[in-house]
Amino acid sequence: MLKKIYSKPLSLLLIFMISFCSLSFSAETKAATTITGNNSFSTAANLGYWKYATSVPTVILPADQNEAYFSFTVNAGEKIYARCSYDTSYTGMTASLYNSSQWETGFGSIVDRNSSLPFICVRCDGTSNNQTFYLKVRRGYYTGDMYFSLSFYDRIKTGYSTFTFPRTASNPGNIGLNSAGVDSTELKLDLRSNTTVPQRAIVTAVTTSSTQSPSQGNVHHKLLNEASNTWYTSTVSSATKGTYNISETTNLPVVQVWHFKYNALATAKSTMTNVKLNVSYKYDVTDLFDYS
DSSP states (O other), rough: OOHHHHHHHHHHHHHHHHHHHHHHHHOOOOOOOOOOOSSEEETTTTEGGGGGSSSEEEEEEOOOOEEEEEEEOOOTTOEEEEEEEOOTTTOEEEEEOOOTOEEEEEEEEEETSSSSOEEEEEEEEOOTTTTTEEEEEEEOOOSSEEEEEEEEEEOEEEEOOOOOOOOEEEEEOTTTTTTTTTEEOEEEOOTTOSSSTTTTOOOEEEEEEEEEESSSEEEEEEEEEHHHHHEESSSHHHHHHHESOOGGGOOOOOOSSSEEEEEEOOSEEEEEEEEEEEEEEEGGGGGGSSOO
């Protein structure tokens, strides 16, 4: 009898408790996945170190606010970009970068404007460890609440490519016994129309490889990039490979005209075929974006 009397009130109480918990959970979830109230430098949303802020919760810019602010940190030597989602209806929306003194140091550009996922790209270069930057997003001419997201990415990517010099280099032999040896004819490799390497890629390391006939000792490969017009002599003596004092600081572009020759001390004639240029490089991925 008691079971029949209390079963209905108990059921109603259980339903009420479940509904209350569900509402509370929903409110907490919504609060945890949006950013609001960051409408000045002093109230900027602190995102911390950029690597840990690769995907920021949705930002709400209320209709009565014109700007949203964010702060983040970058370490020395890091080159990154902030990606702010954009909608074609958000006419005049902009994003700018500020340093810790709140001076504007960079301005964002719209990428893939005509695609289904356009965004604003803002570049940032770190010059010291734990360096603070601010990102300011401005409303523009849109009226009403605005919704957008932020994410951060490393701009610098690496690559490796091998290219073959056309034709054969020939050396007449060091008949005059010159202590400096004798250089061969030059080979030319024009990479200016190459599309497999980003146009602004910079060499970080380079080697050459080849086949000499007949194989000789005391042979040095030599390499020139027309951007510097300087001949680099291999640091090792070898008929089959060359290594060079060329690094990122040398600032040589990959997409350029390269020249090759080799120096030999032997008196006998020789040829060199299958000469390859092996290049490691770095490039800025934001150079490849479509800003039109």
